[in-house]
Amino acid sequence: MTMYLLKLNIALIVLFGFYKLMFSGDTFFSWRRATLIGMYLVAMLVPGLNCSYWINKSVGMVSMANEYAAIVLPAVTITQGSGGAMNWESTAMVIYNMVVCLLLLRFLWQLGSIVRLKTQCKTADINGTKVYLLESNEGPFSFFNWIFINPTKHSRQEIDEIMTHELAHCRQRHSVDILFAELFAIAFWVNPFVWLLKREVRLNLEYLADNNVLANGTDSKEYQYHLLGLAYRKNVATISNNFNVLPLKKRIKMMNKKRTKKIAKAKYALYIPLAAMLLVVSNIETVARDIANVAKAIPMVKASVKQEKMVDLSSGNKATTVQESPKSVQPTKAIESADNKVEALADSKNAEMATQEVGNATEVANGEPTEQKPKKTPKKVYTVVEEMPAFNGNLNQWLAENMKYPSEALKNEEQGRVIVKFIVSKEGEVMEPEVINSVSPSLDKEALRVVSSMPKWKPGKANGKPVAVHYMLPVSFKLNGK
Structure with missing residues (x-):
């Protein structure tokens, strides 16, 4: 009104x-x-x-x-x-x-x-x-x-x-x-x-x-x-x-x-x-x-400022992760090796190991090499639909658990709101994230990382059918005591 x-x-x-x-x-x-x-x-x-x-x-x-x-x-x-x-x-x-x-x-x-x-x-x-x-x-x-x-x-x-x-x-x-x-x-x-x-x-x-x-x-x-x-x-x-x-x-x-x-x-x-x-x-x-209202519905997420070292996974380095099998898996522990590799150790033998090389589109899972196919951009992308895309679960909680404060941003005392625009495909996949409101390179990079790692969403609908929709998400970085 x-x-x-x-x-x-x-x-x-x-x-x-x-x-x-x-x-x-x-x-x-x-x-x-x-x-x-x-x-x-x-x-x-x-x-x-x-x-x-x-x-x-x-x-x-x-x-x-x-x-x-x-x-x-x-x-x-x-x-x-x-x-x-x-x-x-x-x-x-x-x-x-x-x-x-x-x-x-x-x-x-x-x-x-x-x-x-x-x-x-x-x-x-x-x-x-x-x-x-x-x-x-x-x-x-x-x-x-x-x-x-x-x-x-x-x-x-x-x-x-x-x-x-x-x-x-x-x-x-x-x-x-x-x-x-x-x-x-x-x-x-x-x-x-x-x-x-x-x-x-x-x-x-x-x-x-x-x-x-x-x-x-x-x-x-x-x-x-x-x-x-x-x-x-x-x-x-x-x-x-x-x-x-x-x-x-x-x-x-x-x-x-x-x-x-x-x-x-x-x-x-x-x-x-x-x-x-x-x-x-x-x-x-x-x-x-309407775009702004979607973003306003998401409470401000304050990144916890802990002195955690961010591991460089640039081209040439490898990350070893653990994927959970249908059987129970005990909590994993991550350590950083001297050669800049991250190894994930599990207390159960029922864990299936997967290694992904950053920079190459090759993934090894269950001992079989698989190709990671690039996601195709939808031909038609809506801005506003009758039913906007929705995160499966508590988006605020997910962001709080997955967002880390970059060490470079901590050092330079950088904070602010990064706005990331992306597409939620009709299958619910997050595609083509891009920063439309930048704060600093390190914070922009972390915001893109968080958005890119999101699980599938509930897709938006137009005329009762799933469609690709543009979405804007503000990711707020705030230093404790600032």
Whole structure:
């Protein structure tokens, strides 16, 4: 919900800024009305529309999502006891909702005051239209098909102008726009641009009504003087269409403005690519956020800083390991020989020995040589799927047990978060690990070693079938006492 609100508010800021820059000065009031309502709809729909499937098919879009995730992930700090951020977020949402409730109560009170006024007022017929007669000094206004006016306070010419103005509001259903803008402002009150947009909606509706009055042959100068004469009258409620709505200066200026050339309507088409851009950016963020959320679910692993010597297994050296047979095997003991070889000794004769030479793709197991076939890169790799890959077991525990702090990093007091990107194949194998957020060569190498040595995962699924999926894993190295 928080991310939806953030995206909606950002979209609204961009759309409103574009509107003020491109359209606020023209005289296409009907087009502007449609554009303003469209801005609300686009702002609400963009965060919710999901086109991540299309983004996953585009190499460029996936690359952008990965770059975004690489920036987002290092900023996330997850520790075993962290929970303050969530508590703060929950508190903020409670406060937010409380303000929404207060504004909603205010809105309902205003709505009720208009309904109550309607039941209290007498009715009359003016120019063939039913009106509700005000007895106080409020200015004339309308709400849907209800027109409120005090005829005793106006001349005959003023009454005709007021009726023409208010009938334009009624016939064009301007109250729908006002209620929509009001409810939107209540729901997203924290964004100041929501209130600016609401004011812009109301002002444009007055432009439409004023334009209708002048189109009926009313002298513009006299009409403007009448508006100024009514400026001191108070309004009943902000959700109604008030005849003397401020700012009058802008309304008068717009009446005297030269009509915009029709060819300028073509610029409204620019909203289509702008909306498309917002949709793409929102979904790129969604894809990257999903990647980040997977990583955030993994608590920070602190490598134990023990003075363990890391054995060099570079090309030319051999490592001898023990593989467990179906029979019981006693715990092994590892020692380092003088010629840089590691030998594993078992207390049971039931152990089957296997020797792998680093640098050569040959492995000897059970006395028979076998070839280690290179893993083929999947033809299609997803970024986000319905069911993301999952580690079989406790990933946090596995990392803690298998990650060692490189002696070089200990010596140089290096620490930080290395982000490793890899592919979990449809068979669950970890493939093609690469560092996308580097700390130091020694820490990068250890992170790659840990990831490369992972057992098979539970593969991700798309449409119920196992597929290859990109995965990002943050491996955090932290020195004790640092």
